Amino acid sequence: YRTLSGTSMAAPTVSGAVAVIHQMWPHMTGANLTNLLLDTASTDEIFNYNENVHGQGLLDLAEATSPQGVIGIPTTGRIDGSSTSVASVGTMNIAGASISALGNMMVVDDYDRDFYIDGNNMNAGAASLTSYSAMTNVTVPMENVNVSFGEMANGVEVNFDGVQVGVMSENETFLGNVADNMMIDVDGATTVYAGYEAEFTQGNTTFYGNATVGLTTLDVNSSAMMKSADTLVSNSATVGVRQMVGKGMFSLSAALPVAIANGNGNFEVASGVSATGDIETMNMSSSLENASRELTVGFGYDYAFNDNAGVGTYASFTDNAGSISGNTSGSIGVNFKVQF
Numbered sequence: 001y002r003t004l005s006g007t008s009m010a011a012p013t014v015s016g017a018v019a020v021i022h023q024m025w026p027h028m029t030g031a032n033l034t035n036l037l038l039d040t041a042s043t044d045e046i047f048n049y050n051e052n053v054h055g056q057g058l059l060d061l062a063e064a065t066s067p068q069g070v071i072g073i074p075t076t077g078r079i080d081g082s083s084t085s086v087a088s089v090g091t092m093n094i095a096g097a098s099i100s101a102l103g104n105m106m107v108v109d110d111y112d113r114d115f116y117i118d119g120n121n122m123n124a125g126a127a128s129l130t131s132y133s134a135m136t137n138v139t140v141p142m143e144n145v146n147v148s149f150g151e152m153a154n155g156v157e158v159n160f161d162g163v164q165v166g167v168m169s170e171n172e173t174f175l176g177n178v179a180d181n182m183m184i185d186v187d188g189a190t191t192v193y194a195g196y197e198a199e200f201t202q203g204n205t206t207f208y209g210n211a212t213v214g215l216t217t218l219d220v221n222s223s224a225m226m227k228s229a230d231t232l233v234s235n236s237a238t239v240g241v242r243q244m245v246g247k248g249m250f251s252l253s254a255a256l257p258v259a260i261a262n263g264n265g266n267f268e269v270a271s272g273v274s275a276t277g278d279i280e281t282m283n284m285s286s287s288l289e290n291a292s293r294e295l296t297v298g299f300g301y302d303y304a305f306n307d308n309a310g311v312g313t314y315a316s317f318t319d320n321a322g323s324i325s326g327n328t329s330g331s332i333g334v335n336f337k338v339q340f
Contacts, residue, residue, distance in 0.1 A: 072086060092123045093125065102225075102267075103120060164193075174216060185220070196212075262287075312337070
């Protein structure tokens with residue numbers, strides 16, 4: 001080994017770096033290769049750095065092989081075409097989703113190079129519905145038929161001897177989830193659901209429960225990566241018990257809010273770049289179901305001083321909150337009731 005310097009030694013080192021980058025991204029132009037190595041060169045370790053003496057600086061191959069500039073999602077069939085910044089890609093709040101088609105999503109940097117990220121990290125993962133009628137805020141009863149209207153959903157529900165059958169229509173959401181971006185764009189959804197609830201009282205104790213199953217069709221904007229979706233199967237359930245002790249009532253409940261149990265989205269995803277710069281794509285079918293099931297356990301105690309006044313306490317604990325595994329939340333409170 002020996003230490004050598006000068007342009008004779010710099011030339012093969014830089015040529016080797018060009019070869020490495022060209023092998024990784026064969027579609028890169030010579031101009032982009034040159035600009036990349038010059039722009040990512042380092043001057044931090046050069047004592048008394050002077051551009052006229054030291055040039056652009058020291059070759060930094062680690063930096064040159066890392067993404068540079070604004071990272072975006074390509075919007076054309078060419079790697080050197082237009083792209084949309086990842087930071088402004090849009091909204092995705094899908095509870096507990098882990099979508100395999102987005103797990104290795106192509107993005108491009110300022111030098112038209114392809115890199116791959118997990119698009120699921122852009123999912124805010126907001127909680128979805130607690131029940132199939134949770135999004136309605138006005139109900140008109142008509143002989144066992146409830147016609148409901150809401151800011152986000154409209155629906156009709158028929159109740160008879162504990163059996164509920166209904167249809168719910170959503171705008172810009174599906175089962176309370178929101179997806180309005182380049183990856184998944186859902187303009188609305190229609191859900192048909194059926195359920196059963198029962199209540200049994202023995203002495204001062206009342207047991208109750210309900211279970212509901214829904215089928216949801218999505219209105220998918222096919223200009224996004226998800227081109228279509230299968231019918232989604234979802235469900236929810238609640239069980240609980242109430243017991244009167246004097247003027248007080250204890251209650252305990254466990255609830256599984258609405259969750260997608262089955263159903264796939266059909267995606268067209270970028271899989272690579274050809275040597276001529278064309279983006280290669282492939283079709284994938286990925287599950288939209290909740291990766292983890294949210295469970296909420298609640299406890300309450302209400303005490304009535306008289307017919308017009310009372311006090312209540314409550315506490316709840318949620319496991320896998322937002323259908324995110326290991327995510328927990330809880331609440332506790334006191335409320336007072338006075339009627340005049």
